[in-house]
Each structure stands twice: as C-alpha cells, then as structure tokens.
Amino acid sequence: MGSAALEILGLVLCLVGWGGLILACGLPMWQVTAFLDHNIVTAQTTWKGLWMSCVVQSTGHMQCKVYDSVLALSTEVQAARALTVGAVLLAFVALFVTLAGAQCTTCVAPGPAKARVALTGGVLYLLCGLLALVPLCWFANIVVREFYDPSVPVSQKYELGAALYIGWAATALLMVGGGLLCCGAWVCTSRPDLSFPVKYSYSAPRRPTATGDYDKKNYV
Numbered sequence: 001m002g003s004a005a006l007e008i009l010g011l012v013l014c015l016v017g018w019g020g021l022i023l024a025c026g027l028p029m030w031q032v033t034a035f036l037d038h039n040i041v042t043a044q045t046t047w048k049g050l051w052m053s054c055v056v057q058s059t060g061h062m063q064c065k066v067y068d069s070v071l072a073l074s075t076e077v078q079a080a081r082a083l084t085v086g087a088v089l090l091a092f093v094a095l096f097v098t099l100a101g102a103q104c105t106t107c108v109a110p111g112p113a114k115a116r117v118a119l120t121g122g123v124l125y126l127l128c129g130l131l132a133l134v135p136l137c138w139f140a141n142i143v144v145r146e147f148y149d150p151s152v153p154v155s156q157k158y159e160l161g162a163a164l165y166i167g168w169a170a171t172a173l174l175m176v177g178g179g180l181l182c183c184g185a186w187v188c189t190s191r192p193d194l195s196f197p198v199k200y201s202y203s204a205p206r207r208p209t210a211t212g213d214y215d216k217k218n219y220v
Helices: 002-026 075-101 112-147 162-190
Strands: 031-033 044-048 052-057 062-066 158-160
Touching (some): 002 075, 002 112, 075 112, 075 162, 112 158, 112 162
Antiparallel strands (some): 031 158, 052 062
C-alpha cells in the first residue's frame, strides 16, 4: 500500500497544480503597476497578462481589453503563451497516462509494464512543471530588470503580479507530485510487497460426470 499511497498523493498534488497553472495562465495579473510616486492617491491601476490588459479605476470600475493582434505582441508574451498552453496540454496527457498506470486501475495488467506507465506519467508531470517554469521566470526577470532600469519612466514600471506567484506554486506542486509518482512507480517495481493488493479468482467450468450430471466441485 505504500507505493499506492505515494501515487494517490502525487496525483492529487498534480491535479491541484494543473488547476493553478490554468488559473495563472488566464489571469491578467502577470504585471501590475508599480506605485513609486510620493502621492499615494492614484487614479487607476494597470494589469497586464498573456491574453488581455485591464485598467482598474479608483472607483472600482474595471475595464479589460483582449489583445487584438498576436503578431503585434512582444516576444516574451508570445513565447509565454506557447509554453504555458503547452504545459497545460501536457498535463492533460500526463493525467491519462498516470491513470492508466495507477495501481488502483485495471487499464494495464499489473507488472513491470504498469509501473513503467506510471513512471512515464510522473516524468511527464515533471516536464510540465519545468515547461511552465520557463515563462514565469522569464517574465519575472523582465519585470525586475525594467523596474531597476533608470532609463524606464516611472509610469512604465511594473511589479510582479499575483499570477506569477500562483504559477510558481503550481509548478512546485506539479514537480513534487511528479516526483512522488516516480517514487511510487519505483517502489512498486523494487518492492512488490508494498504495491496495491490485487486479488484474482477463477472458477473452472463444471465437467459432466459418468452419470451425465455435472461435477459440483468448484475450482477457485
């Protein structure tokens, strides 16, 4: 049961991380306006994400606009879109692979092949976390570099948005969950006694006796 517990825990963490990654991808708060003026009273706050930008007025009114042209976007936004969407789709594939190799399912017969399928699912989740980590760190590096660049006007300086922190937490969950899945598959291979117990029962067909009646003995 030890390896099965690791697989279940790893899968739960990966699912939570997958949801967090989807949330971070859709939120428009990758960059948030930095308030550096001495006057703390501001008229509006600007948010920028991968798909849209939003302006929040001091009155609470918010207006968002989806980016009109993909080709007009900066290189980092285009790359972040592709990598983040790719990571989300890869996690979707990893989910089916992991379920097929999980010890609590019967999609694949128990044995080394099943453990290898579960190991593949864990590796896919690890790759998903690494793939999502690239645009997050890239965006954060750009924001921090421009923040400390004296040539950038104060009105164009931004800070790290909440979506980046959500994305970092999601990637951590994906990588930890993927590691637990790999450990569970390895334990299942090296220690079969700790795997999920699977019971088989087989009843042999009753054969006719010399008198014409069927033998009532069951073979289990």
